[in-house]
Every structure is written in C-alpha cells, then in structure tokens.
Amino acid sequence: MRISTAQWYRQGVDSMLRNQSELSRTQLQLASGQRLLSPADDPSAATRVLELDSMLTAVTQYSRNADMAESRLRREEDVLNGAGDILQRVRELAVRATNGSLSAGDRQAIAAEVRQHLDGLLALGNATDTNGEYVFGGYRTDAKPFADSGGGVYSYQGDQGQRLLQIGSSRHVASNDPGDSIFMGIDDGAGGSTNAFAILHDFAVDLENNTPNAATLTALDNAMDRVQGVRTRLGGRMNAIDNQRGINDSFSLVMQQNRSDLEDLDYAEAVSRLQQQQLILQASQQSFMKVEGLSLFNYL
Numbered sequence: 001m002r003i004s005t006a007q008w009y010r011q012g013v014d015s016m017l018r019n020q021s022e023l024s025r026t027q028l029q030l031a032s033g034q035r036l037l038s039p040a041d042d043p044s045a046a047t048r049v050l051e052l053d054s055m056l057t058a059v060t061q062y063s064r065n066a067d068m069a070e071s072r073l074r075r076e077e078d079v080l081n082g083a084g085d086i087l088q089r090v091r092e093l094a095v096r097a098t099n100g101s102l103s104a105g106d107r108q109a110i111a112a113e114v115r116q117h118l119d120g121l122l123a124l125g126n127a128t129d130t131n132g133e134y135v136f137g138g139y140r141t142d143a144k145p146f147a148d149s150g151g152g153v154y155s156y157q158g159d160q161g162q163r164l165l166q167i168g169s170s171r172h173v174a175s176n177d178p179g180d181s182i183f184m185g186i187d188d189g190a191g192g193s194t195n196a197f198a199i200l201h202d203f204a205v206d207l208e209n210n211t212p213n214a215a216t217l218t219a220l221d222n223a224m225d226r227v228q229g230v231r232t233r234l235g236g237r238m239n240a241i242d243n244q245r246g247i248n249d250s251f252s253l254v255m256q257q258n259r260s261d262l263e264d265l266d267y268a269e270a271v272s273r274l275q276q277q278q279l280i281l282q283a284s285q286q287s288f289m290k291v292e293g294l295s296l297f298n299y300l
C-alpha cells in the first residue's frame with residue numbers, strides 16, 4: 001500500500017498532537033493534584049465521587065442538626081435547672097412554714113418570697129432561646145406558652161409538638177419538650193391534679209391566711225420529680241447526640257478517604273508518566289523532522 005506524502009505528513013502531525021495532548025493532561029493533573037480532570041477520564045470513579053459528595057453533604061447537614069438540637073436542649077436544661085432551684089427553695093420554705101413557733105407575720109414574709117419565686121417560675125416557663133422562640137411552646141414557638149388568668153388560674157397555650165431533628169441516616173432526636181408535660185398535670189397530693197404555678201400560688205395564699213397546708217410538700221415533691229425526670233431524659237438525648245456525632249465524624253473520614261483514593265493523583269506515577277511522555281514527544285518530533293527532510297536527491 002502506498003502512502004502519499006500528504007497522508008504521511010498528516011499522520012506524523014496527528015501523532016505529535018496526540019502526544020502533546022497526553023503530556024498537557026498530565027501537566028494539568030500535577031498542577032491540580034486531581035486524577036480526574038473530567039468525568040470522561042474514569043466514568044465509574046466519577047460516578048462514585050458524586051455519590052460520596054452527596055453522602056458527605058448529608059453528613060454535614062446531620063452535624064448542623066446535631067449542633068442545633070444540642071443548643072436547644074442545653075437552653076432547656078438551663079431553664080429546668082433554674083426551675084428546679086426555685087422549687088427546691090420553695091420546698092425549704094414550706095418545711096419552715098410548718099414550724100408552729102412562726103407568727104402570722106413570719107408567714108406573711110415567707111409568702112412574699114414565695115410570690116417572688118412564682119414570678120420567676122412563670123418567667124422560666126415562658127423562656128425563649130437564642131432565636132427568640134419560646135422553649136416550651138411545642139410547635140407554637142411564637143406565643144407565650146403559659147398564661148396567668150389571675151386568682152391562681154394558669155393555662156397552657158402551646159401544643160404537644162416535639163421538633164425532631166435528623167442527626168444520622170436513621171436517627172432523629174427531639175430538640176424540645178412541650179411545657180404541659182413539665183409544669184402541668186401534677187399530682188397535688190390530695191387526689192387531684194394541679195400545676196407548678198398554682199402550687200406556689202396556693203401556698204402563698206395559705207401562708208397569707210396563716211393556714212399552711214401539709215399537702216403542699218407532697219405537691220412540691222411531685223413537681224420537682226417531674227422536672228427532674230425531664231432533665232434526665234434531656235441528658236439521655238444529649239448523650240445520644242454526642243454518640244451520633246462521633247459516628248458521623250468517623251463515617252465522614254472514611255468517605256473522604258474513599259473520595260481521595262478515587263480522585264487524588266498519585267504524584268510518583270504521574271511524574272514518571274510525564275517524563276515518559278516528554279521523551280515520546282521529543283522522539284516523535286525529531287523523527288518527524290528527520291523524515292521530513294528526506295527526498296530522492298539524498299540518494300543521487
């Protein structure tokens with residue numbers, strides 16, 4: 001088969017251009033540190049990298065959710081710690097108030113302190129978080145959850161919603177507790193049901209009338225048990241968040257390593273390949289130039 005001068009010239013140029021293209025690609029890989037410059041370089045690896053990117057994005061969101069849930073729970077824990085301290089102090093006052101040596105004036109003074117604690121407890125029940133949302137309103141975070149109608153009548157204006165945040169691929173955690181499950185529906189020690197605010201109000205009224213009621217201690221103990229029970233559950237949820245955060249971090253490291261294995265460049269191999277491609281390109285250029293200069297006159 002005869003090869004024309006034009007065809008031979010074209011083949012030589014195509015070969016040099018191909019070698020130059022491969023050399024340029026290797027140089028780009030070395031400059032970027034990336035093995036995959038485009039999906040066409042390795043479609044299977046490129047697909048897997050996209051999958052890993054999606055998984056890493058999800059894990060990053062889980063971490064943000066975990067941080068948000070922990071922030072909300074810590075705020076709730078702080079509020080409940082304050083509520084527990086108030087109830088403990090009022091219980092101490094209730095024990096003191098049963099002392100038969102106290103005068104009516106002494107009990108009036110205790111009642112005044114109890115009313116101060118009542119105001120503080122109601123303020124805690126209507127506490128807000130750093131975003132200005134009410135902590136104990138359930139899903140209704142834009143309105144005060146507890147209302148004082150006067151005369152010792154207190155009502156819950158929120159709902160029973162618990163906001164769940166996803167902190168893992170198959171794990172959710174409640175980031176709040178509705179206020180009625182904490183402060184309302186408390187055994188009053190006399191066969192009925194009351195709430196934490198009414199307990200303090202009725203206690204103050206009894207003291208002002210110089211008629212302390214022994215059932216107040218039982219009601220206060222029940223209110224404290226309720227608060228402590230919620231605090232215990234809060235601790236369990238925060239432990240779950242810490243545990244899941246560790247799982248997420250480990251999983252993220254594994255995925256990042258897998259991504260690196262697929263995408264990152266093997267510098268030693270790339271440098272060796274670059275040197276080889278440079279030699280091949282130089283050889284093809286020299287061969288082309290040498291053959292191009294040949295003609296029949298060289299043999300006459």
